[in-house]
Amino acid sequence: MTSAQGSSPPRSVGAVVAPIAVIGPTGTGKSELALDLAQRYDGEIVNIDAMQQYRGMDVGTAKVPRDMRRGILHHQLDVLDVTETATVARYQGAARTDVEAILAAGRRPIIVGGSMLYIQSLLDDWTFPATDPEVRARLEGELAADGVESLHRRLAVVDPAAASSILASDGRRVVRALEVVEITGKPFAASAPPIGRAPRWSTTIIALDRDTDALDDRLRRRTDAMFADGLVEEVRALVDRGLREGTTAPRAIGYAQVLDALDGRHDLDTAQELTFTGTRRYVRRQRSWFRRDPRIHWFDAGAPSLLDAVSALVGTASSPDAPPAADRQGR
Template sequence: MLRKVPLIVILGSTGTGKTKLSLELAERFGGEIISADSMQVYTNLDIATAKATKEEQSRATHHLLDVATPTEPFTVTHFRNAALPIIEQLLAKSKPPIVVGGTNYYIESLLWDTLINTQDEQATDEHEQPLDSLTTLELHKHLAQIDASSANRIHPNNRRKIERAIEVYRSTGQTLTAKLQEQRQQPGGNRLGGPLRYPHIILLWLRCQQDVLNVRLDKRVDGMLQQGLLSELRQFHDSYKGVTAEYTKGVLQTIGYKEFVPYLEKYNTDQDAKLEAYLQLHQYQLPSKEHLLTMTEDEAQLAESLQLLSSCCEELKLVTRRYSKKQLKWINNRFLASKDRQVPDLYELDTSNVAAWQEQVFKRAECIIESYRQEQICEIEPMAKRVHPGADLDEETSNFCGICERHFIGEYQWQLHLKSNKHKRRRESKRRKEREAEAEAATKASQIQTPIEAAAADKEA
């Protein structure tokens, strides 16, 4: 018996092969691809955001690529409101929607229902102060006045979440706390969201050994240069540098752009052309620090700009590796270790060995999906759910460490911090300084003579 068409979701850190698998599954099952990437929704920066190439896009219908300009806001609500009708239309046609991307909170907005549905997040009363005019600290204080529980739950530096909580109140008249409480009381709801939207969901998690992934990510950055990254960044920078100086909103926060701003602001297209010629001559291999010291006289004129470009590339590699680990942590905590949350079966696919892709990745994914559709027993077991060590602790409280001068949201993070070596070292350092200060004060006090002692000393003299 053929089961209803499932919603297929491909999760995974950047560089694990999500685009490749999505194309293969779309061709195999006649599906269409919905991009869940917060940066790929914007036009421009195709190379920097690792967008599916035109050739790849021709292999299957893609949705939600290039749907916003770099100067307009595009939030998770915009994404959800655009993606849900597409999913419904595809399911009605018995075509599997294939959601793929690295922005996991975009994916969550599709999988779980929520009562927080503001159609116009930006709408404000004419007498209300625009949020952009306030600092993050001012916003947090404002949130504390209208929704103390949310202010206690959201980190004071997390501007996006603070703004979101305020916008919910402004647009609905209810606090985010009240909305979440109502959401929890729904069948299948919990602190992270409501019940699942769809009864038939398959989650495929592409994994890769971190050391293998790090090498792969570094090579991808090097490959971007050869694909024309420098020219793409220059064109984008010159077009939008006057729009805003904040690299924290929209596509301006893209990993792959902001790391190169120091170079883009210091040099122009003339220098770009010289570097491009050098890179072509050297097969797009950036010089090492040692080679920079032994360059020819002609090449030495490029040394400073090459060094800065190399620094930008190294920063991009570092940030990309860090982001891949953050994505991994999100999936572990939100999909595998969420207490009382309805989570579809999650299947792990190891992409570490590219040579074994066909057997280890594609055929296993094909087997999982086909077995599900045919309502047959699948020989591949889903991952076991686990209990998060902080499951029974209060995750809606905040603590401030006066020693380390840091805020912590949730009792679990707070307990981890108190047990950390970093905190213990700082605590001991503070205690040592206090003891030294007390000893110094005591020494000074002992050296101060009372009037009687001073008179006695004078008499003896």
């Protein structure tokens, strides 16, 4: 990781304005750093966490409360109802519009979150394969009839790489991968751009991480706090707003486990433990995904003078000679 040493003054007037992306595993402290950067660089925040797009999913997603956002504009928060499906394609179009509007206003987009596909879709030249309603309907019928495990086994035969990266319980993504393979005749991953190109808008990509034991401790304490601060009550309220009818929202870590407890599949203590272990498992996947990208600058989130160290990097990356590499509280 880059050592968080030294300091740098804010970007000088006239320097090239480019976004800063603050990514990395869950629980590392990305939101706090993003707020600090937005204050230092006259920025607006663009959320890149899939589940924070949902209205009412606040406690379980660790969404920064409105009164703690320091008056900084946030985009792509609270833009979906829990009955709506969160898709990478929808996010890509909406978030690119937000980033370009912020840049046009002469301000700095601060992109923050840890949803892997969302990050790549926003920062890379990713064109999504078309869908075929008939193929999709047939596969969804097979999913309902045969179950997700059966389709996942089929995916492992036709596209082993996709099967290894998609959870066997994620029916929506399994169906989409099989659809893409059938339509294009190519592996699902072929629709993604290769890592290594300059990120869109010459974005400086910052990733935070922490020692594994330290992060596990933070995740344990964060999970305990979520349940103490009303996650169960939040889920009950969202059930009344159609959470169970949603496609993506009810599968979010924490929400799925509480729903199972409310349905009697296990008790709330078990739901809390499963939320912790599910989050920890997700962190391992995030680390593996992000470590493949050589454009990312890694920082130890627990190191002193983190903001100054990141600012020193941003000052270099945003210098005039550097090569290209909602409303107003909801603008």
